[in-house]
Amino acid sequence: MKWNKIILAIALITCLMHMPYGYYILIRYISTVIFGFMAYKYYKNKKNELCITFIILALLFQPFVKIPLGRKIWNIIDVAVATFLTILFLIEYFKNKKNEYSQKKGNLTFCNIHGAGSITCTDCGMQTEVTVFMHGPYSCEIGRQCQSCGTFFTEHNESKIYHTFGPQTKNTVCPQCGTINFRNGELYKRQDTPLFCPKCKSRNLQYQMEFIS
Numbered sequence: 401m402k403w404n405k406i407i408l409a410i411a412l413i414t415c416l417m418h419m420p421y422g423y424y425i426l427i428r429y430i431s432t433v434i435f436g437f438m439a440y441k442y443y444k445n446k447k448n449e450l451c452i453t454f455i456i457l458a459l460l461f462q463p464f465v466k467i468p469l470g471r472k473i474w475n476i477i478d479v480a481v482a483t484f485l486t487i488l489f490l491i492e493y494f495k496n497k498k499n500e501y502s503q504k505k506g507n508l509t510f511c512n513i514h515g516a517g518s519i520t521c522t523d524c525g526m527q528t529e530v531t532v533f534m535h536g537p538y539s540c541e542i543g544r545q546c547q548s549c550g551t552f553f554t555e556h557n558e559s560k561i562y563h564t565f566g567p568q569t570k571n572t573v574c575p576q577c578g579t580i581n582f583r584n585g586e587l588y589k590r591q592d593t594p595l596f597c598p599k600c601k602s603r604n605l606q607y608q609m610e611f612i613s
């Protein structure tokens with residue numbers, strides 16, 4: 401439904417040409433449905449100004465109670481609405497493109513960084529020290545991020561066998577909010593979910609490694 405704005409904008413422009421009367425009625429039916437649908441979509445996304453704009457447009461275009469404005473005025477409305485839809489489409493299109501890009505960029509996980517260092521959020525400036533993975537011969541510190549509140553913390557693991565993980569012997573509990581992130585008995589693993597800023601939830605994070613073991 402991403403392209404419905406552009407298709408409707410083109411349909412409105414075709415109304416400037418001499419078309420059979422039924423065509424205008426059809427376009428008004430379609431416009432009312434699409435405007436209503438958009439009003440609902442923006443209401444759900446909490447974009448109230450756009451929601452109200454589309455309710456007004458749906459009322460203006462509805463074919464049941466004709467608003468006698470004359471052909472000239474309707475032509476102006478058609479052009480204005482088509483322009484508005486095109487601009488809105490372009491704004492949303494490039495915003496989505498930007499989001500896709502920043503998500504691709506924002507894919508730090510504990511599996512693709514190493515050692516210990518600091519994480520900086522490029523969106524809000526939050527900076528914090530993190531341990532990703534530090535190990536001795538029979539034990540290691542494993543970096544974790546609470547999936548609920550975003551706090552970074554470490555989990556200690558010991559093993560009787562050189563350079564291996566021992567079994568998980570207790571729940572991994574967030575020291576900040578108490579959420580259980582891994583359960584006792586779960587297979588021991590590093591967290592592979594993308595890291596996010598604890599403050600603003602952005603994934604645009606940078607990692608600066610300071611130590612490695």
Ligand SMILES: [Zn+2]
Nearest residue numbers: 521524597600
């Ligand atoms: Zn942030």
Ligand SMILES: [Zn+2]
Nearest residue numbers: 546549574577
């Ligand atoms: Zn937490």
